[in-house]
Amino acid sequence: MSHRTAHWRRLTLVALCLLTAAGCAVPQPRGKGKLTHEVEPSTRRGYYLYLPAAYVDDGGRAGRSWPTVVTFHGMKPWDNARPQAMEWQQEADRYGFVIVAPEMRSPDMLRQFPLSERTDAFKSDEVATIAILDRVFATTRADPRHVLSTSWSSGGYLAHYMANQYPERFSSLAVRQSNFSKEIQDPSKAAQGRHRPMLIVNTENDFGVCKSESREAVDWYQTNGYDHVAWVYLKSLGHERTPDIAAAFFAQVCGMRPQSSPAVIARRQAIDGNAEGLAILTGDWSGAGGPAYATAREPAPKPMPKARRTAPPRAREVAISPDRVQDRPIETTAAAKPVLRQVRVETPPPSPPALTIRVSSAIGIEPLYLGYFAECPIDWRRNARFEWFLNGQPIGVGLNGHKTLGAPGEHTLAVKVTTAEGERFEAERRVRVLPKLADVTRR
Numbered sequence: 001m002s003h004r005t006a007h008w009r010r011l012t013l014v015a016l017c018l019l020t021a022a023g024c025a026v027p028q029p030r031g032k033g034k035l036t037h038e039v040e041p042s043t044r045r046g047y048y049l050y051l052p053a054a055y056v057d058d059g060g061r062a063g064r065s066w067p068t069v070v071t072f073h074g075m076k077p078w079d080n081a082r083p084q085a086m087e088w089q090q091e092a093d094r095y096g097f098v099i100v101a102p103e104m105r106s107p108d109m110l111r112q113f114p115l116s117e118r119t120d121a122f123k124s125d126e127v128a129t130i131a132i133l134d135r136v137f138a139t140t141r142a143d144p145r146h147v148l149s150t151s152w153s154s155g156g157y158l159a160h161y162m163a164n165q166y167p168e169r170f171s172s173l174a175v176r177q178s179n180f181s182k183e184i185q186d187p188s189k190a191a192q193g194r195h196r197p198m199l200i201v202n203t204e205n206d207f208g209v210c211k212s213e214s215r216e217a218v219d220w221y222q223t224n225g226y227d228h229v230a231w232v233y234l235k236s237l238g239h240e241r242t243p244d245i246a247a248a249f250f251a252q253v254c255g256m257r258p259q260s261s262p263a264v265i266a267r268r269q270a271i272d273g274n275a276e277g278l279a280i281l282t283g284d285w286s287g288a289g290g291p292a293y294a295t296a297r298e299p300a301p302k303p304m305p306k307a308r309r310t311a312p313p314r315a316r317e318v319a320i321s322p323d324r325v326q327d328r329p330i331e332t333t334a335a336a337k338p339v340l341r342q343v344r345v346e347t348p349p350p351s352p353p354a355l356t357i358r359v360s361s362a363i364g365i366e367p368l369y370l371g372y373f374a375e376c377p378i379d380w381r382r383n384a385r386f387e388w389f390l391n392g393q394p395i396g397v398g399l400n401g402h403k404t405l406g407a408p409g410e411h412t413l414a415v416k417v418t419t420a421e422g423e424r425f426e427a428e429r430r431v432r433v434l435p436k437l438a439d440v441t442r443r
Contacts, residue, residue, distance in 0.1 A: 026083045026086045026087045026241065027241070028086070028087045028088075028089070028090050028091075028241065028243065029089075029090050030086065030089050030090070031050065031052065031053060031089030031090050031092055031093040032053040032056075032093055033050055033051050033052045033053040033054075033055065033056050033089065033092060033093055034050070034051045034056050035048060035049070035050045035085055035086075035089065036048070036049050036050075037049075037082075038135070040128065040131045040132045040135050041135070042131050043124075043127060043128045043131045043132075045102065045103060045128035045131070045132060046081070046102075046103040047081060047100060047101060047102045047103055047132045048081050048082055048084070048085035048099075048100075048101040048103075049085075049098070049099070049100060049101075049136065049140075050085050050088065050089055050092055050098070050099035050101075051098060051140065052066070052092040052093045052095075052096050052097060052098070052099075053093045054093070054096055054259070055096070055098065055141070064141065065141055065142070065143035065145070065146075066096055066097065066098045066140075066141050066142055066143055067095075067096070067097050067098070067142075067143050067146040067147075067148070067250065067254045067256060068097065068098045068099075068100060068133075068136070068137075068142040068143060068144070068146065068147045068148070069088060069092070069097045069098070069099050069100065069147075069148045069150060069246075069247075069250065070100045070101075070102070070129065070133065070147060070148065070149055070150070070162075070170075071084040071085070071088055071099065071100070071101050071150045071151065071152075071155070071243075072084070072102070072104060072107070072149075072150070072151040072152075072155030072156070072158045072159045072162075073101065073103075073104060073107060073151075073152065073153075073155050074107055074151075074152050074153025074154050074155050075107045075108060075109055075113070075153060075154045076107060076108045076109065077109070078153075079107070079152065079153060079155070080103065081101040081102060081103045081104070082101070084101040084152065084155075085099055085101040087152075087241045087243050088101075088243050088247075091243050091244060091246075091247035093259070093260075094247065094258050094259055094260050094262065095247055095250075095251045095256045095257075095258055095259070096256060096259070097148075097247070097250070097256075098136070098140060098141075098142040098143075100132060100133070100136055100142075102125070102128060102129050102132050104125045104155070104158065105121040105122075105124055105125055106119060106121040106122040106124075106125050106157070106158065107153075107154045107155050107157070107158070108121075113154065114179065114181065114209065114213070115154075115157045115179070115181045115183075115184065116181060116183045116184075117183060117184065118161075118184050122157070122158070122161075122184075125158055126158070126161070126162070126165075129158070129162060130166070130169070133147070133169065143254075144169075145171065146171050146253070146254040147169060147170050147171055147172075148170070148171070148172050148173070148174060148246070148250045148253075149162050149163040149170040149172070149173045149174075150173070150174045150175060150176070150243075150246045150250075151175045151176065151178045152176050152177060152178060152241055153177060153178060153179065153210065153239065154178070154179045155178060156175045156178025156179040156180055156210075156213075156214075156217075157178075157179050157180070157181055157184070159173065159175050159178065160173065160175065160178075160180050160181075160185065160217060161181075161184050161185065163193065163196065163198075164185050164186055164189050164190075164193060165186060165189060167189060167192040167193030167196060168192070170196070171196060171253065171254070172196055172197045172198070172199075172249075172250060172253045173196065173197075173198045173199065174198075174199040174201070174245070174246035174249050174250060175199070175200055175201065175214075175217070175246075176201045176241070176242045176243070176245065176246055177201065177202055177203060177206050177207075177210050177214075177239055177240070177242070178200075178210060178213075178214065179209065179210055179213045180213040180214060180216055180217035180220070181213070182216060182220050185220060187224050190224040190225055190226065191225070193226070194224075194225050194226050194227055195227055195228070195382060196226070196228070197228040197230070197249070197253050198221055198226060198228060198229045198230065199230045199231070199232075199245070199246065199249045199277065199280070200214050200217055200218055200229070200230070200231040200232075200277075201231070201232055201233075201234065201242060201245050201246070201277075202214045202231075202232075202233050202234070203233065203234045203235075203236075203237035203238055203239070203240065203242070204233060204234065204235055204236055204237060204271055205236065205237060205238040205239075206237075206238060206239050207239055210239065214231075218231050218402060221398075222396045222397070222398045222400070222401040222402075223396060223397075225397050225398055226398055227381060227382070227398055227399045228276065228381070228399060228400075229274075229276075229398065229399075229400060229401075230249070230273075230274060230276035230277040230279075230280065230400075231273055231274055231277045231371075231402070232245070232270050232272070232273035232274075232277030232278060232280065232281065233270060233271050233272040233273060234268055234269065234270060234271070235268075235269040235270060235271045236269070242268075244262060244264040244265050244268075245265065245268065245280060245281075247262075248262055248265055248280050249280050252280075265280070265281060268281050269281075272360065272369060272371070273360065273371060274360060274371035274372070274373055274400050274401075274402060275358050275360075275371070275373035275400065276373065276400060277371075278360075354375070354376070354377075355374065355375070355376050355415070355417060355425045355426075355427045356374075356375045356376075356427055356429075357372055357373070357374060357375070357413060357415055357427050357428070357429040358372065358373045358374075358375055359371065359372050359373075359413065359429055359431060360372070360402075362429070362430070362431055362432065363431070363432040363433075363434065364432075364433065364434065365433070365434045365435070365436060366405070366406055366407070366408050366433050366434065366435060366436055367404050367405065367406045368404070368405040368406075368431070368433045369402065369404050370402060370403050370404070370405055370413075370431060371400070371401075371402045372388070372400060372401055372402065372403070372413060372415075372429075373399065373400040374386055374399055374400065374415050374417070374427070376417065376425075380417060380419060381399055383419065383420035384417050384418060384419045384420065385397065385417070385418045386398055386399055386415055386416075386417055387415065387416045387417075387418075388401055388413070388414070388415050389412075389413075389414040389415070389416070390403060390405075390411060390412070390413055390414075391411055391412055392412070392414075405431065405433045406433075407433065408433045408434060408435040409432075409433060410430060410431075410432055411430070411431045411432070411433060412428055412429075412430060412431075413428065413429045413430075413431055414426065414427065414428045414429075415427050
């Protein structure tokens with residue numbers, strides 16, 4: 001990208017923020033927990049810490065750990081760490097999250113935008129974030145096993161990077177109306193983090209640079225083999241704060257249940273998205289995405305019950321009579337017995353595992369933005385390899401993906417799955433693209 005283009009993109013974002021200052025405000029209600037400003041000793045970097053109401057009420061009792069949300073703020077002066085902590089308070093109380101909002105240096109209107117390299121300010125933010133997390137885990141009951149990397153606006157550069165660079169630190173990612181730079185991502189780290197659930201949220205009237213870079217993010221994760229990439233575009237909204245979507249997603253990942261109804265989500269409407277992304281709005285995790293997210297937090301196996309000494313069961317035989325079949329114990333009295341004969345029961349062979357393709361739309365007008373998702377057994381979602389083809393040409397790997405279809409006509413979407421045991425399965429789905437009405441009229 002040329003310096004002139006980068007300059008104009010920066011000016012566009014600044015101008016739009018000035019025109020939509022209300023969109024940068026924090027409309028979410030405050031919580032009933034405890035918000036404090038802290039300073040990490042080794043880096044002297046400040047951060048905001050919010051402990052949810054339930055944590056404060058019981059003093060963070062030792063018997064429980066609290067999932068952690070690290071939220072990276074957008075471009076200063078329109079956003080900073082404090083508004084990020086404020087917008088998350090209600091969701092923290094709802095689900096029981098500890099909120100950490102580091103004070104960043106790189107998201108600033110006077111620094112590089114769009115971001116194409118790890119600048120000195122960006123590197124200092126990286127170091128500070130890790131130090132802050134260590135401090136939080138040492139001083140609170142925040143759970144280091146369940147940590148969400150989230151962001152709003154240009155904070156997405158760091159949120160994406162941290163989740164990619166430190167997969168052992170962050171269990172999932174959920175970015176909202178955020179930026180992305182593939183130049184600072186590390187594909188070699190993808191293998192370590194490919195099972196981490198990802199959510200990318202945009203809005204219909206968001207800034208163009210945020211929408212385009214979010215599409216680049218979805219492409220990058222799918223191209224690099226990430227298994228659980230959910231994405232959704234919300235209807236009507238602009239460059240607004242939507243922590244409720246990320247909170248519902250993170251709650252599903254770490255198995256939390258809301259203490260109060262997530263009423264805001266019930267009012268959200270989508271204009272597009274893949275199966276996993278759309279399931280967040282409906283709460284219907286059973287058919288699209290729920291089992292996939294559940295793999296991020298496997299329940300501990302239940303202990304086997306102790307063996308008990310019992311009397312041997314009585315022998316049973318099947319009595320065949322002309323009018324009915326009854327299953328009863330062998331009679332030991334002198335009463336008349338039915339004539340018995342052996343019946344060989346054929347056990348049917350097990351049916352092959354179900355593999356189908358779910359699409360966002362099987363028919364639509366060009367250009368058709370197609371989201372697709374492989375519905376399959378849960379264990380495949382973690383261990384199997386998925387290869388996608390459109391009209392015989394490879395288009396990506398991973399559990400799901402998306403593709404824009406520009407040519408009218410019938411298209412064949414196919415997926416080939418190779419399980420961990422080496423078994424191979426295939427499925428196909430037809431997608432029809434209709435020409436634009438204007439094109440039909442001209443003909």
